[in-house]
Amino acid sequence: MIKLELATLIFLYILFSVIGILVIWIFFGYKGIKRPPAKETDYVWKCSVCLNDYIDSKNEDISVCPLCGSYNKKEGISR
Numbered sequence: 001m002i003k004l005e006l007a008t009l010i011f012l013y014i015l016f017s018v019i020g021i022l023v024i025w026i027f028f029g030y031k032g033i034k035r036p037p038a039k040e041t042d043y044v045w046k047c048s049v050c051l052n053d054y055i056d057s058k059n060e061d062i063s064v065c066p067l068c069g070s071y072n073k074k075e076g077i078s079r
């Protein structure tokens with residue numbers, strides 16, 4: 001009788017552990033996929049040398065101006 005209860009307890013412990021891990025996994029996986037799409041303005045860069053406005057969606061911190069080739073650092077809202 002005690003052995004059966006112990007087995008049930010272990011079973012429940014493992015079951016809830018797996019469910020907990022699954023819930024956390026799904027939650028974080030869902031959050032990773034369901035990231036809010038970046039706004040169009042996030043990709044707009046303004047060159048500090050030639051004041052050219054251009055779009056670069058590949059880089060987030062430093063971008064190269066297509067006109068003069070100078071490096072621009074993202075300023076303003078830090079994400």
Ligand SMILES: [Zn+2]
Nearest residue numbers: 047050065068
């Ligand atoms: Zn430029």
